[in-house]
Amino acid sequence: xxxxxxxxxxxxxxxxxxxxxxxxxxxxxxxxxxxxxxxxxxxxxxxxxxxxxxxxxxxxxxxxxxxxxxxxxxxxxxxxxxxxxxxxxxxxxxxxxxxxxxxxxxxxxxxxxxxxxxxxxxxxxxxxxxxxxxxxxxxxxxxxxxxxxxxxxxxxxxxxxxxxxxxxxxxxxxxxxxxxxxxxxxxxxxxxxxxxxxxxxxxxxxxxxxxxxxxxxxxxxxxxxxxxxxxxxxxxxxxxxxxxxxxxxxxxxxxxxxxxxxxxxxxxxxxxxxxxxxxxxxxxxxxxxxxxxxxxxxxxxxxxxxxxxxxxxxxxxxxxxxxxxxxxxxxxxxxxxxxxxxxxxxxxxxxxxxxxxxxxxxxxxxxxxxxxxxxxxxxxxxxxxxxxxxxxxx
Numbered sequence: 001x002x003x004x005x006x007x008x009x010x011x012x013x014x015x016x017x018x019x020x021x022x023x024x025x026x027x028x029x030x031x032x033x034x035x036x037x038x039x040x041x042x043x044x045x046x047x048x049x050x051x052x053x054x055x056x057x058x059x060x061x062x063x064x065x066x067x068x069x070x071x072x073x074x075x076x077x078x079x080x081x082x083x084x085x086x087x088x089x090x091x092x093x094x095x096x097x098x099x100x101x102x103x104x105x106x107x108x109x110x111x112x113x114x115x116x117x118x119x120x121x122x123x124x125x126x127x128x129x130x131x132x133x134x135x136x137x138x139x140x141x142x143x144x145x146x147x148x149x150x151x152x153x154x155x156x157x158x159x160x161x162x163x164x165x166x167x168x169x170x171x172x173x174x175x176x177x178x179x180x181x182x183x184x185x186x187x188x189x190x191x192x193x194x195x196x197x198x199x200x201x202x203x204x205x206x207x208x209x210x211x212x213x214x215x216x217x218x219x220x221x222x223x224x225x226x227x228x229x230x231x232x233x234x235x236x237x238x239x240x241x242x243x244x245x246x247x248x249x250x251x252x253x254x255x256x257x258x259x260x261x262x263x264x265x266x267x268x269x270x271x272x273x274x275x276x277x278x279x280x281x282x283x284x285x286x287x288x289x290x291x292x293x294x295x296x297x298x299x300x301x302x303x304x305x306x307x308x309x310x311x312x313x314x315x316x317x318x319x320x321x322x323x324x325x326x327x328x329x330x331x332x333x334x335x336x337x338x339x340x341x342x343x344x345x346x347x348x349x350x351x352x353x354x355x356x357x358x359x360x361x362x363x364x365x366x367x368x369x370x371x372x373x374x375x376x377x378x379x380x381x382x383x384x385x386x387x388x389x390x391x392x393x394x
Contacts, residue, residue, distance in 0.1 A: 012101040012120035014038050014048065017081035027075025029189060032182065034076045035127040037118050038084045041065040041162035049164045050084040050095050050114070053273035065162025067131055067173050067190060074189045079127050082117025086279045087264060088133055088166045090114050091141060091341040092328070096276030100330070105147040106369035109327035110337070112142030115174075119146045122176040129177050129186045135166050136256060137348030139174035143360045144372030145327035148176045149183040149389060154379045155355035158190050167259035170252075170352050180361075180393035184386040197383035201315035202234040209240055209320035212346055217325050220364030221373040225319050227392050228375070232317065240311075240318060241304075245346040248304060251297040252349035257286035258294050278334070301353050308354040312378040317388070319375060320347055322360040326369035350376060357382040361389050 013035070021042075024030070038048050041061035048055030064072065072078070083098045085091075093116030094100045101120035103111040111120050115132025119142035122130045132139040134152040143150025151174045158173040165171055175190060177183035187193075205225065210218055229235040241248055261283065267273070268283055275283065312318065324343045328336055351358035356379055360372035375385050 010102045010104065010120050010124040010126060011099050012082050012117040012124065012126065013080040014083055014098065014117075017045065018079070021072075021078040023072040023077050024075045027073065028185060029071060030075030032076045032128040032186070033079045034071050035080050035082045035118055035121045035130040036068055036078070037115050037130070037132050038081050039088060039133055039164040040068050040131055042068055042078065042081065045081065047164060049088070050086040050098070051273055051275070052097055053271060054087070057271075061162065063162065066159040068162070070189055071131075071186075076129070080121070082121050082130060084117060085114035086275055088114040088135060088138060088164070089260065089279050089282050091137065091344060092337050093142065094276070094278075103146055103327060106145070106327055109145065109329050109369055112145035112327060114138040115142050115176075119143060119148060119176055122146075122178060123148055125178070128182055129175055132174050132176060133163065133166075134172045134174045135170045136252065136352055137344055139176065140322050140348055140358060140360045140372075140374065141344055143176055144322035145370065147362045147370030148178060149180060149362065150174060150176050150360045151183070151187055151382070151386070152351055152358045153191065153382050154357045157357070157380070157382060165263055167256040167263065169259060170256050180390040184390045187386045188383065191382050193383045197387045198315055198381060200232045200317045200377070200384055200388060202236055202317070203229045203232045204311070204316050204318045205235060205237045206240040206318055206320045207237050208245060209347055209350075212245060212324055212343060213321040214325040214366070216366045217321050217323075217371050220366050220371050221321055224361060224363040224373050224392065228319065228388065231388065231391055238311070240308075240320070240350060242307065245349075247300075248353060249342070249346040249349045251300050252345060252353050254289055254293050254297040255301060257282070258289040261286040261289065305354040308350070308356060309378065312356070312376070315378075315381070315384075317375050317377050317385070318350075319373065320350070322372035322374040323347065326366045326371050347374070355379060357385055359385045359389055361392070
């Protein structure tokens with residue numbers, strides 16, 4: 001099967017974006033192919049952010065986004081632009097305008113969002129790696145659901161020049177890969193890492209995070225956690241959150257939604273773009289966030305950032321399930337999809353609020369569908385996590 005027929009079956013690519021563009025003739029990624037989420041500028045193409053009305057207002061990009069150029073310079077070849085949930089505001093992977101990309105690892109289940117097309121393209125072998133973005137879990141969750149490696153980097157570590165924003169104090173540029181070696185190679189290019197990473201000091205089993213996962217998920221990911229603990233040599237059981245993960249999750253939703261409305265609210269009110277019902281609802285909720293709510297949540301974010309910085313300061317690595325369970329079935333009700341999104345946010349909000357790097361590693365299956373194990377480190381320790389993933393692969 002050639003790559004173009006594979007794309008047709010996946011439904012992962014934005015129509016008309018399949019022209020191949022070669023990268024540099026040499027480099028650490030020469031021979032690899034990459035796809036990009038429809039938030040990243042590619043010179044000569046229009047960036048649509050998953051919405052035809054937004055697309056209609058855009059001119060072809062004058063230059064590549066920073067991350068796209070970095071992959072070109074390293075020798076990788078571009079093979080297409082991938083579907084995203086509209087404005088990157090969703091967790092299931094459905095786009096009312098372009099459809100839902102296939103989850104190649106579990107075709108009866110959703111791929112996860114909003115980097116759904118990028119995850120589908122990599123899992124379906126239409127690209128070796130792909131750029132996504134992660135604001136609230138949009139690399140980590142589809143990576144877990146599709147059986148991939150995925151990185152949410154330290155906030156600000158990978159420049160977001162030429163990327164459509166959603167919530168600037170949470171937005172990050174991440175990537176996917178099917179294997180740990182490619183995952184690390186691509187990550188080191190995007191992170192501009194040239195030296196050897198630090199060694200981790202201890203593995204922290206976050207019992208409150210594992211308490212949010214289904215029992216079958218815990219059973220599936222525990223063998224990998226045990227292997228990582230043996231690799232590091234020291235393991236402790238802790239609580240990541242002194243209070244309630246639900247409170248952290250609510251602070252995340254408050255702050256992220258306010259920023260998203262400040263970013264796009266004027267355009268939405270003036271142009272009245274056509275949104276799917278779920279995205280329209282989220283923007284409507286975002287428009288109602290008050291200054292008082294933000295004023296309460298913002299100091300709590302900084303307090304939890306200090307708490308996590310202290311917990312991870314000596315090279316510790318926090319371990320948690322990436323998601324509470326496998327991807328919801330496509331036949332799930334809207335209420336079931338929203339419930340899965342809510343509980344996933346309780347796990348994903350930790351790295352987002354504290355601006356920390358997090359990787360997800362394929363760890364096993366539940367009912368035949370993938371689930372991932374996540375590792376979180378201190379700010380700037382992204383390369384340490386990439387190396388850990390490579391060391392425990394297989």
